[in-house]
Amino acid sequence: MAQKIKFKCWEIENKQMLWMDNLDLTVCNDYPDEYILLQFTGLTDVNDVEIYEGDLVMVESSLEDDQEEKPRLGKIAWTRLGLPSFRFLVFNKGNFEYPKTCHLSNFEVVGNLHQTPEFLNN
Numbered sequence: 001m002a003q004k005i006k007f008k009c010w011e012i013e014n015k016q017m018l019w020m021d022n023l024d025l026t027v028c029n030d031y032p033d034e035y036i037l038l039q040f041t042g043l044t045d046v047n048d049v050e051i052y053e054g055d056l057v058m059v060e061s062s063l064e065d066d067q068e069e070k071p072r073l074g075k076i077a078w079t080r081l082g083l084p085s086f087r088f089l090v091f092n093k094g095n096f097e098y099p100k101t102c103h104l105s106n107f108e109v110v111g112n113l114h115q116t117p118e119f120l121n122n
Contacts, residue, residue, distance in 0.1 A: 005040070006039075007028070008052055009037050010035065010036040010114040010115075012033070036054070036114065038052045038112075039078065041053065043107070045057065045108050045109045046106060046108050047109075049109045051109060052076065052112070053076055053077065053078050053086065054075065054114060055112045056074070056075055056110050056111045056113065057108060057109050058072070058073060058074075058110050059088070059107050060072075061090055072090045073110070075088075075089055
């Protein structure tokens with residue numbers, strides 16, 4: 001089955017998420033100061049919610065300085081290092097870092113960087 005390429009777009013001024021059914025993709029690319037384009041990863045979480053770039057997720061993981069596997073908040077980010085791909089970064093002490101371990105089957109989307117930034121303050 002072919003991978004479905006989908007996007008959504010954060011409209012900065014009006015603080016609203018626009019789904020690609022509602023806009024032309026070129027609008028987001030032509031006005032980078034007004035829109036942030038977010039790509040679908042091709043994955044869904046434990047509740048069958050689609051996971052997009054910029055999503056905040058909870059997942060069982062451990063860190064270099066904290067070996068205990070426990071639920072941690074993280075974000076989904078796009079990387080162009082080596083092969084273009086998505087990566088998961090854990091929020092730890094005010095910064096995002098690579099987890100030591102991570103159970104991909106346990107991802108749960110809890111928000112995104114744009115609509116629910118308050119998750120990063122807790």
